[in-house]
Amino acid sequence: xxxxxxxxxxxxxxxxxxxxxxxxxxxxxxxxxxxxxxxxxxxxxxxxxxxxxxxxxxxxxxxxxxxxxxxxxxxxxxxxxxxxxxxxxxxxxxxxxxxxxxxxxxxxxxxxxxxxxxxxxxxxxxxxxxxxxxxxxxxxxxxxxxxxxxxxxxxxxxxxxxxxxxxxxxxxxxxxxxxxxxxxxxxxxxxxxxxxxxxxxxxxxxxxxxxxxxxxxxxxxxxxxxxxxxxxxxxxxxxxxxxxxxxxxxxxxxxxxxxxxxxxxxxxxxxxxxxxxxxxxxxxxxxxxxxxxxxxxxxxxxxxxxxxxxxxxxxxxxxxxxxxxxxxxxx
Numbered sequence: 001x002x003x004x005x006x007x008x009x010x011x012x013x014x015x016x017x018x019x020x021x022x023x024x025x026x027x028x029x030x031x032x033x034x035x036x037x038x039x040x041x042x043x044x045x046x047x048x049x050x051x052x053x054x055x056x057x058x059x060x061x062x063x064x065x066x067x068x069x070x071x072x073x074x075x076x077x078x079x080x081x082x083x084x085x086x087x088x089x090x091x092x093x094x095x096x097x098x099x100x101x102x103x104x105x106x107x108x109x110x111x112x113x114x115x116x117x118x119x120x121x122x123x124x125x126x127x128x129x130x131x132x133x134x135x136x137x138x139x140x141x142x143x144x145x146x147x148x149x150x151x152x153x154x155x156x157x158x159x160x161x162x163x164x165x166x167x168x169x170x171x172x173x174x175x176x177x178x179x180x181x182x183x184x185x186x187x188x189x190x191x192x193x194x195x196x197x198x199x200x201x202x203x204x205x206x207x208x209x210x211x212x213x214x215x216x217x218x219x220x221x222x223x224x225x226x227x228x229x230x231x232x233x234x235x236x237x238x239x240x241x242x243x244x245x246x247x248x249x250x251x252x253x254x255x256x257x258x259x260x261x262x263x264x265x266x267x268x269x270x271x272x273x274x275x276x277x278x279x280x281x282x283x284x285x286x287x288x289x290x291x292x293x294x295x296x297x298x299x300x301x302x303x304x305x306x307x308x309x310x311x312x313x314x315x316x317x318x319x320x321x322x323x324x325x326x327x328x329x330x331x
Contacts, residue, residue: 017043022050031082032056036090038068044078052084070094071106088128097139099123107131107150114139129154130174137163146170152196153177161187176200176219185210185236198222198244207232219244226250230261242268 022031031050034057038044046053055066068075068090076098079085083102092109099120104127111132116122116139124143128150135155140146141163149167152174159175161184170189175197183202186209188195194217202223215237225247234240245258262269 017045019045020047022047023056027052030054035064036066036068038070038075040070040072040074044075046079048080050080051082052086053079053082054086055088055090057089066090068092070096072096073098076101097122097124097143102126104128116142118142125169141166144168148172150174151178156180159183164188171214181224185212188212190214193217195219205229207236210236212237214239216241218242221246223247224249227254228258230258234261234265234267240267242270244270 018037020033020036023034025032029050030052031047032054033046034055036044036055055068057065066089068087069092071087071092071094073096076096081098081100083100085101085103086105087109088105089108092106092111094113094115095106095111096115097104099117099122101122101124104124107128107130109129109132111129111134114129114134120142122143123145125145126148127143127146130150130152132154134151135157137151137156137159140149144166146167147169149170149172153176156175156178157180159180159182164170164184164187167189169191171191172194173188173192173196175183175195177199179201181201181203183197183205185205185207188210190211191214192212193214195215196217196219198219198221200223202220202225205220205225205228207229210232216239218233218237218240221244226249228245228247228250230245233243243262246255250258259269
């Protein structure tokens, strides 16, 4: 009797299960799913034999946007525990991270909670949580095999040094567009190669007693920095190749001195003036796709721009008086 009950339960579950299929793709190990809908408790199945799953936006109008409110153990098992999952833009809010996952792309979601177990050993080496709703990075402490971490454009308010110290394998870190005011420079992993933290709220940097022997790329532009000790930076990161340091609060003369010091050390410094200045500041102009200072333009270019402004101004005045005359004649 009990066996019959179990059989009927399985039959009932299978009848109401959603069976997803893979789109045709030349790589046999990759399963691309055009649409998926899942909430905890749903019964779904996937084909076997795939190590990588990609959820792609539907190109047809038959299906709506994918929606996976939570990624949990049940969903991971239904996908037969692949090593790579790309599930961006599916309105995900919660994630239970599988210990055996190697690469996870969960960008452009609404994730505010990532659950990990301190008793587990996690294999993941690359995670992408850009454009989500994370407020802290406490879960990262258990992910000691991470080499690349995308956290840009979340709502992170603090970056604990005690967590960064544990990520000894981390090489690429993306933190831009968050709300934290300090970066624990002395706790950054020594193997870090790439650090992005622009468009944030960092108020100060202190490169003294910092050792970043592998760092090649640094972007801390458009924060709230009032000073940058480039000499200390070069001592802390002797392999530095490219930097973005422009901050509005640092005056132009100091920025010129910074640029000169970096150039003399064969480090690429990008003159990156903020975008709005090209449209609201008379000292800058958009030329050939770049925002540049007018004083740096060739004389001929400056004259051409002045002439253009003059022509536009005269034309505007003519149009205005034409409208005045037209209205007067029709009264």
